[in-house]
Amino acid sequence: MSPPGPQAADTLRVIPLGGLGDVGRNMAWLEINGKILLIDCGVLFPEDSHPGVDLILPGLEALDDRLEDVVGLILTHGHEDHIGAVPYLLRRRENIPLFGTQLTLALVKGKLREHRIRNADLRTVTEGDVVELDGFQCEFMAVNHSIPDALGVMLRTAAGNVLHTGDFKMDQLPLDHRLTDLRAMARFGTEGVDLFMVDSTNAEVPGFTVPERDIAPALQRVFATSKQRLIVACFASHVHRVQQVMDTAVEYGRKVVYVGRSMLKNMGIAEELGYLHVPPNTLIDLKDIDKYEPRKVVIISTGSQGEPLSALARMANHEHPVIQLESGDTVLLASSLIPGNENSVGRVINGLTKLGARVIHKGNALVHVSGHASAGELLYCYNLVKPRNAMPVHGEMRHLHANAELARSTGIPQRNIAVVEDGMVVELRKDKPIRVVGQIDADYVFVDGSTVGDLSESDLTDRRILGEEGFISVIAVVSLSQGQVISGPEIQARGFAEDPAVFDSIRGEIADALADALGEGVEDSHRLQQVMRRKIGRWVNKRFRRRPMIVPVVITT
Incomplete structure (x- = not known):
């Protein structure tokens, strides 16, 4: 999709920068009249397909030109997938106001110390508090989750009211006696919720989550x-x-x-x-x-x-x-x-x-229960809130679609439900269905040691090839004036479990291919290297069904 056009006055844009399509790196960008409010800023932990990666951040780079327009960051709770990337955001602008409960901010404070960020603007809130920010009125509500002090938030804007649940469930016998505040949720529903952003993690699970x-x-x-x-x-x-x-x-x-x-x-x-x-x-x-x-x-x-x-x-x-x-x-x-x-x-x-x-483990005994609302709880909330529009958040695509189906079953029209991916721009206007108006870049930002964002997907592809297929280098010395190969090609392999002698049969063919190219007047080192790459690449693929990384080097004299 193309980037969105200009944003009209009193129109709210909601842009997920992470968490829609993955269970992790949760972050949302809400913007109205030039002011931006962020909700959560978490990390995603790498999988086997991310060799060498330490952490994966939300699409923070999309914010780089707009950091001065950010009026605050709301942290719904203290899990890593919601707070782990906060230090990386504050490296870009240290004085962004952070709003969270006592425990959430205490956990954030420890992370900031590790990153030597000492002047963060931490503002403690609790359920029932109302905070006025430029363009947003934020009212916080208690929700029950697998960590104490979790919050949902009702955002009142000129474009309408948005209720974001954060991660939650409806445990009726919580260990800390802190229930999800259904009275507040019902009150918000009576007032009118124009957009319901609701946790999708357990939307496929029938019934209610076990206490x-x-x-x-x-x-x-x-x-x-x-x-x-x-x-x-x-x-x-x-x-x-x-x-x-x-x-x-x-x-x-x-x-x-x-x-x-x-x-x-x-x-x-x-x-x-x-x-x-x-x-x-x-x-x-x-x-x-x-x-x-x-x-x-x-x-x-x-x-x-x-x-x-x-x-x-x-x-x-x-x-x-x-x-x-x-x-x-x-x-x-x-x-x-x-x-x-x-x-x-x-x-x-x-x-x-x-x-x-x-x-x-959970597979052979009841030793863990989820911290997320199952389908029965989500249906209950949809019927309680009766939102005009719904946007499932937090989960893989199957979770988001399952949540959307629950919304449809409670009577929300299909045109009023947005199932989107990270980077898609959703627009909310008074008395109109939400719509997707474009897309921005919210790709993974990789943390690799002390570097942030320098590692690209092509770099990871190279690492995967090195790990799975091995490495072959081919070196030859050619004389441009004589138009012939004067040394090599020398072939070295690593992670390629074949006897080095197997390359004896291809050396002559590579030398002949180079000689032919030189005879045709090719003098560019890069083009000569590509001749070697293609020759040995086709041979390895045909003979061994392998696709190793091939690094050709041509030295000209």
């Missing part, structure tokens, strides 16, 4: 049947799950130790702010773990998604400096599987099992 309390019996069984060391792996931000494990550990007389830098940091923040309650004499340091019998310890670790450098992955590979798993230990993966991480998690489970550990 967090329902996993307590499964945790009890795991503790009761574990006769040696117990390792529980979960997200480093899942305060509710850590609290459940902590309470059960006390009941069974086990000490608790955190393993993993992010787990230590986040749980320290949660305890300091009162979101995590640690019973006295329960928590011990990792350095003291050998002072206790294995059956008297539970380890709460990072690595539930199979991250290669995480504490759990290092245990599975027998590489952890302190914890060496033994036959009979129990490992509990107390988290859901993020799409794309299946292979990584499978490798970790296989490694743990090979060491003799008993591995318990």
Whole structure:
């Protein structure tokens, strides 16, 4: 699609910069009358198809020419896929006002310290607060999620009202007693919601999401049947799950130790702010773990998604400096599987099992419940809010389409539902259906070591080829004045599991092809290199059915 045209006065544009098509890097750009409000700024973790990539950011580069028009960034909650890219945004403009709850901003503050950003404008809000920004009135509502202090937000603009749920579910017995505020949602519906931006992650799942309390019996069984060391792996931000494990550990007389830098940091923040309650004499340091019998310890670790450098992955590979798993230990993966991480998690489970550990996960026990609303809850919200337009957010395309089908089933006309991808520009005007008016570039921004945005998709293609197909270099020296090959071609291969002698049969053909080109008057080094590339490339593909990276070098004299 082409870029959008000029934006009319009192017209709201909504541009997803991430999170629509992926479970991660959530970010939305809302603009009216020249002013921009951002919602969330998260990261996506790389898959096997992103070799060497550390993180994937939203389409921040689209904002580079408009940073001074940004009036604020609302952070709905403290998960990495919603706050992880904040430091990379503030590198571009450090004084963007950030709005979030106490816990969310505390987690952000830790990230900013790591990036040496010291002058950020952090503004704490809570449910019921109303904040006036240029062109936007923001009213915050409590929502229940798998991390404390999550928020939804009602935005009132000259183009209409937008209700953004953030990530949420409708657990009626939440561990922190903080319910999704259905009264506020109903009040917003009565006032009139012109655009409903609603979480789609579980839109394919029928019924209602299981309450967090329902996993307590499964945790009890795991503790009761574990006769040696117990390792529980979960997200480093899942305060509710850590609290459940902590309470059960006390009941069974086990000490608790955190393993993993992010787990230590986040749980320290949660305890300091009162979101995590640690019973006295329960928590011990990792350095003291050998002072206790294995059956008297539970380890709460990072690595539930199979991250290669995480504490759990290092245990599975027998590489952890302190914890060496033994036959009979129990490992509990107390988290859901993020799409794309299946292979990584499978490798970790296989490694743990090979060491003799008993591995318990969502596939064989009720040890985790989702933090997202299922189809029954979404239907309930559509009927409660009765929005004029709907725009599913947060999820892969199948999730977004499933959410759109729920919206249609409650009576919202098809023309009033927008299922869009990152970068598509959606326009909202008073008393008119929403429409897509264009598209901007919101492609992945790769973080590779200390570089941000310098790695292109073509670079990743080269890395994938190197990893999967190998590398062949072909070097020849030619005399332009004599019109002949005077040395080579020399062929070297790496990651190409064939005897070097196999290239003997193609060397003469490459030399002949170069001689023919020189005889035809070709003197450009690049064209001569392409002659070599084509000759050996076709030969390798025909003989070995391989497509390695080929680097030809022609030296002219």
